[in-house]
Amino acid sequence: MKPAPFGYLRADSLDQALDALARHGDEARVVAGGQSLLPMLNMRLTKPAVLVDVMRIQALREPVPERGALVIPAGVRQAILLDRPGLADDLPLLAAALPWVGHVQTRARGTLCGSVAHADPSAEIPLCLVALEGEVRLRARKRRRSVRAEDFFTGMMVTERADDELIEAVRYPTRAAGTGYAFAEVGRRHGDFAIVACAAVVDARRMRLAVGGVADRPTARDFPLLDGSALDDALNAFAWDLGAGEDLHATARYRRDLVRQLGRRVLSEARQDSLRCRS
Amino acid sequence: MPQLDAGARHRVRFTLNGAPAEVEVEPRTLLTDALRHGLGLTGTHVGCEHGVCGACTVAIDGVPARACLTLAVGVEGCDLRTVEGLAPEPGRLGVLQAAFRRHHALQCGFCTAGILMSLDAYLRLRPRAGRAELTEVVGGHLCRCTGYAPILAAALEAAAILRGEDPSGPATREATDAEKAHA
Numbered sequence: 001m002k003p004a005p006f007g008y009l010r011a012d013s014l015d016q017a018l019d020a021l022a023r024h025g026d027e028a029r030v031v032a033g034g035q036s037l038l039p040m041l042n043m044r045l046t047k048p049a050v051l052v053d054v055m056r057i058q059a060l061r062e063p064v065p066e067r068g069a070l071v072i073p074a075g076v077r078q079a080i081l082l083d084r085p086g087l088a089d090d091l092p093l094l095a096a097a098l099p100w101v102g103h104v105q106t107r108a109r110g111t112l113c114g115s116v117a118h119a120d121p122s123a124e125i126p127l128c129l130v131a132l133e134g135e136v137r138l139r140a141r142k143r144r145r146s147v148r149a150e151d152f153f154t155g156m157m158v159t160e161r162a163d164d165e166l167i168e169a170v171r172y173p174t175r176a177a178g179t180g181y182a183f184a185e186v187g188r189r190h191g192d193f194a195i196v197a198c199a200a201v202v203d204a205r206r207m208r209l210a211v212g213g214v215a216d217r218p219t220a221r222d223f224p225l226l227d228g229s230a231l232d233d234a235l236n237a238f239a240w241d242l243g244a245g246e247d248l249h250a251t252a253r254y255r256r257d258l259v260r261q262l263g264r265r266v267l268s269e270a271r272q273d274s275l276r277c278r279s
Numbered sequence: 280m281p282q283l284d285a286g287a288r289h290r291v292r293f294t295l296n297g298a299p300a301e302v303e304v305e306p307r308t309l310l311t312d313a314l315r316h317g318l319g320l321t322g323t324h325v326g327c328e329h330g331v332c333g334a335c336t337v338a339i340d341g342v343p344a345r346a347c348l349t350l351a352v353g354v355e356g357c358d359l360r361t362v363e364g365l366a367p368e369p370g371r372l373g374v375l376q377a378a379f380r381r382h383h384a385l386q387c388g389f390c391t392a393g394i395l396m397s398l399d400a401y402l403r404l405r406p407r408a409g410r411a412e413l414t415e416v417v418g419g420h421l422c423r424c425t426g427y428a429p430i431l432a433a434a435l436e437a438a439a440i441l442r443g444e445d446p447s448g449p450a451t452r453e454a455t456d457a458e459k460a461h462a
Contacts, residue, residue: 002307002312003307003309004307005285005286005305005306005307006285006306007280007285007306008282008283008306008350009282009283010281010352010353031353034348034349034350034353035330035345035348038309038329038330038347038348038349038350039330039348042328042329042347042348051306051438053353079342099415102294102330102419103333103343103415103418104343104396104397104416105333105336105343105345105419106330106345106348106419108342108343109339109342109344109348109349109366115284189418190415190418191418191419219455246356
């Protein structure tokens with residue numbers, strides 16, 4: 001398996017990358033860590049005319065703390081973020097989910113923004129972004145905009161990004177007081193694509209559950225604080241509404257059951273977590 | 280900003296196992312093929328070519344990475360290590376390689392180069408890595424011969440030796456017990 005021929009531009013600055021995207025439009029693909037794009041190229045599922053490499057752009061290499069959030073630019077590798085001191089305090093959900101992303105060997109190269117751009121419906125990084133109500137920061141040569149994560153993912157590997165836009169950064173809201181977080185996933189083996197992944201965010205008024213691997217995009221739903229059979233009913237309704245499909249890895253019925261079981265587990269863990277950090 | 284044309288070949292320079300190296304490649308050439316065909320270093324194996332099997336793993340700037348998911352033009356200026364760099368001199372094995380031999384941590388050998396490079400890079404970064412951590416590292420590789428237990432035993436023993444500890448100490452005893460349990 002070899003990629004079809006393409007030209008290659010190694011951008012040294014954001015302007016160079018944005019100029020290249022403006023010039024080549026849908027003929028171009030951005031490459032950062034390459035851990036999602038290279039398999040697509042090798043299998044010739046995509047045949048861009050030009051790759052724009054953004055990994056040498058110094059301005060995109062460092063996470064930037066903002067008030068109530070961590071902004072993670074396009075050049076930040078997953079392994080670098082996972083090693084960031086204080087990640088488990090600031091972004092407990094991401095700290096729990098990142099070890100499930102591929103393997104040590106792929107996290108060493110892969111970036112967070114790259115996973116968001118790829119928009120695999122079972123991927124953990126987009127799931128956490130949706131669960132935490134984060135944002136995707138898009139930039140083209142003459143405009144920039146922020147898109148809510150829930151609006152950004154529009155289908156199976158389809159996003160709001162226009163052809164001339166670069167995902168400059170993703171913005172993950174950091175831990176809020178009195179809020180708890182939990183993540184769980186079921187896959188065939190650790191490092192495989194998730195059959196179902198669940199992320200929960202719970203505070204004193206609301207429970208939020210985000211599910212990956214079932215619908216064509218990571219999907220979240222907010223519930224009031226529920227228990228017992230009311231919670232079972234709510235989870236069951238959510239599981240059915242996600243429209244689970246059947247494939248080689250799992251039946252639709254198994255996926256719905258995982259949504260109910262994992263959903264209950266992460267909501268309960270997140271609720272415990274929220275009580276702990278309130279006291 | 281370098282702009283490389285699709286059809287043409289371009290010179291890429293990097294450090295390979297401590298020495299300067301260069302190779303001429305098309306932009307689409309994978310690092311696996313640049314190493315094997317361009318430089319004749321066939322120790323890096325090619326398995327699935329989409330990042331799953333781990334056979335092609337090399338160290339790029341000190342971290343383990345899939346060579347099949349890396350463009351050769353992307354490693355300009357990088358520091359690469361491949362399995363050819365592990366032995367201290369011809370005819371002698373490195374610490375990790377010798378441990379693999381002692382523990383029968385390979386049979387057909389197809390996956391071995393990748394696993395050695397993952398463990399070599401990882402133990403440099405985290406010399407105190409224990410069983411759980413190393414299990415996860417090795418989990419990034421497919422091995423259909425060994426069942427993994429001897430690979431972990433070899434990794435734990437090599438880690439102890441590299442830390443300057445007595446290789447018959449607790450870490451290795453744990454490794455040997457695991458092997459017995461497996462056998």
